[in-house]
Amino acid sequence: MAYTTSSDSYTSRRQRPRASSCFAAEPTNTLTDRLNQALNSSGAGYTLSLCPSTNYPITAPIQFAAPNQEISTQGYPTDDSRALIVVTGSINNGSGQTTAVDGTCNQCSGVKLRNIQIDGSRNGGPPVTGGGNVEMGGSNSNQLVEYVKSYNPRGWTCLHITEGGLSCNNVTVQNNDVGPCGTDDFQQWADGLSISCQNAVVRNNMVKNPTDGGIVIFGSPGTQVYNNTIWVVNQTLLGGINMVDYDPWNGNYTNTVVYNNTILGGFSDEKPEAGESDGTSTDDVIIKLGIAIGPRTWFGDHYGNNVSSSGSVYNNRLSGAFSYAIGMSSAFNFTVENNVLFGNTSFIGSRGPNCSTSDTTPTPAPFVLDQSTVSKSTTQTNFTVIKDGNSLTCVQPPDGGDYWPFGGNPSTTGTTTSAKLHSSAGSKAGIAVGVIFGLLFVAISAFFIRRWALKRSEARRLYAASRFRNMTKS
DSSP states (O other): OOOOOOHHHHHHHHOOOOOOOOOOOGGGHHHHHHHHHHHHHHHHTTEEEEOOEEEEEEEEEEEOOOOOOEEETTOOOOTTOOOOOEOOOETTTTTEOOOOOOOOTTTTTEEEEEEEEEEEOTTTOOOBBBBSSEESSSSBBEEEEEEEEEEESSSSEEEEEEEEEEOOBBBBEEEEEOOOBBOOTTOBEEEEEEEBBTTTTEEOOEEEEEEEEEEEEEETTEEESSOOOSSSSSSSSEEEEEEOOOOTTTOTTTEEEEEEEEEEOBBOSOOOOTTOOOOOOTTTTOOOEEEEESSSHHTTTTTTOEESOOOOEESOOOEEEEEEEEEEOEEEOOOOEEEEEEEEEEOOOEOTTTSSSOOOOOOOOEEEGGGGGEESEEEEEEOESSSOOOOOGGGGGOOOSSSSESSSTTTOOOOOTTTOOOOHHHHHHHHHHHHHHHHHHHHHHHHHHHHHHHHHHHHHHHHHHHTTTTTOOO
């Protein structure tokens, strides 16, 4: 390794150009062209640095153009001071601009989308034909999407990692806050995260108020999905985490693992009274399927005897109101173990208008499995065997009633529960444990307060002595 003298180092610092300023949003009438020209003309490794607390209204997608390029907000903030890209392109007859950022070019390996916000500007209208707010992946590898807030997409998803002819590899999607995505009106839904790249890592994302799938895994063999949180507020969600799509990987979920995720269904939004465990929900919000495994759970017999194969689902936690926590059918060589309920849970719903007359809709329950279509799989013992696992999302929530559990904070309890079973013995045990921890806290606090007081008294004594001797301690 070569070293320079201090004078050489000083000279090089003076001659080195200053870091470029962030990219100006004004004038906005040329903004989209200027952004894309910067990416096209700057080559590999270029960082397009957007200004904090600035809106960037665009009329066409911003497109990465070379390997290892980056689009980010200057200073990498993680709050609402992140630059906001707003989709504003025209819409005609259900078609138009749906994508804000596109990283699927043939030279897009290693590109990074970081620390920005994206508003798809759907604003309650019908969905528009096209891609998601963010389109990444393609025939590339080693891409990164992190600290991105994506919401209100015009298209079918807030963020899509495409398979690139099954050659996409090793994309990381982490620390993003996503949603709301779509509406829960019939066929106006949208996903939170849509993952179709093999060997992807999807972790530490917060997915709020999606309506189609919270995280949808399109096979994506080798993908790890963990430490994500998915929840609903005022819209019903069809599926929290979906492993149901046969295309484009022919149902191949080999080494795809879903673990340590938290999925929160609907909760009552009324104030509980003494002795109540359930209440009403203003919007009658549920998650129909917490985790869906196998194409039949979603598409009925559309894919015939095809199956989802060789995935693993374990150590996931679910709370709130669902129709089914996990629904499993048309699966081969799956492992589904140690998935638990916690806090207050309800399993509610009934046949909806879109249920097939030929299918038997199973009674809502935590864990349901169509044994006739699941083979060579290892499953936890508390599954309820059902006769028909087709099209489980056709159910609909109750129209009002005291069916929604109180709660909603996953940090308040780690207790697992069965559906609608709230043990008084468990509550008493919890109170006793709370009292014990309270007494321990008081004792420990008293110990540290006393030690602090003694140290402060000693410090004052030494300070007084030092002043008396006219000395100064360092």
